Amino acid sequence: MAEENKLANPAPLGLMGFGMTTVLLNIYNAANWDISSMILAMGIFYGGFAQLIAGWWEIKQKNTFAGVAFSSYGLFWLSFVGLHTMPELIDGFSGPDYPAMAAYLAMWGLFTGWMFLSTLKLNRALQVVFSTLTILFFLLAFAYAVGPNTDLGQIIYTIAGIEGIICGFSAVYTALAEVTNEYYGKTIFPIGPVE
Numbered sequence: 082m083a084e085e086n087k088l089a090n091p092a093p094l095g096l097m098g099f100g101m102t103t104v105l106l107n108i109y110n111a112a113n114w115d116i117s118s119m120i121l122a123m124g125i126f127y128g129g130f131a132q133l134i135a136g137w138w139e140i141k142q143k144n145t146f147a148g149v150a151f152s153s154y155g156l157f158w159l160s161f162v163g164l165h166t167m168p169e170l171i172d173g174f175s176g177p178d179y180p181a182m183a184a185y186l187a188m189w190g191l192f193t194g195w196m197f198l199s200t201l202k203l204n205r206a207l208q209v210v211f212s213t214l215t216i217l218f219f220l221l222a223f224a225y226a227v228g229p230n231t232d233l234g235q236i237i238y239t240i241a242g243i244e245g246i247i248c249g250f251s252a253v254y255t256a257l258a259e260v261t262n263e264y265y266g267k268t269i270f271p272i273g274p275v276e
Contacts, residue, residue: 090259094134101127101128105119105120107249112239112242128158134155180226186225190219221241
């Protein structure tokens with residue numbers, strides 16, 4: 082009898098890649114600091130590549146929701162880094178203006194809001210991650226729509242940063258809960274499965 086090839090759960094890797102990078106970026110957003118190479122490096126390697134790996138691993142396990150989510154957000158981080166670095170690397174490319182960034186973030190908000198609907202069949206922890214991420218994208222889109230260099234834009238940007246820190250830590254909690262619960266074979270940290 083052939084031994085079953087059981088793959089490990091890739092979700093904690095994807096959630097940590099998303100969560101840690103989101104927390105760090107939103108500390109910058111809340112403080113209205115300029116983006117540093119630390120954020121861009123996290124966006125490429127942990128937010129980007131780690132989530133892509135987790136997403137493709139989820140697809141291998143026939144988990145459509147997680148495969149689409151992790152792959153998409155991994156590509157979000159890579160595109161986000163590209164928006165900040167391509168104007169410096171390629172002659173003739175300019176950075177996006179405020180309306181373009183507002184549209185970019187609003188589209189991610191729409192995608193995330195739609196993905197949130199699927200979490201209603203999953204667990205409460207993921208519902209928190211996706212609902213706070215939806216709010217984050219729309220707050221950032223609004224900040225860019227009014228201009229992040231205006232007084233109102235800076236206030237919204239700061240609120241978005243605080244909300245983003247909450248979002249990121251909710252993903253970190255979910256990742257660590259999944260690892261710990263699996264390791265101990267029982268619920269140590271609840272994620273609130275939907276009945």
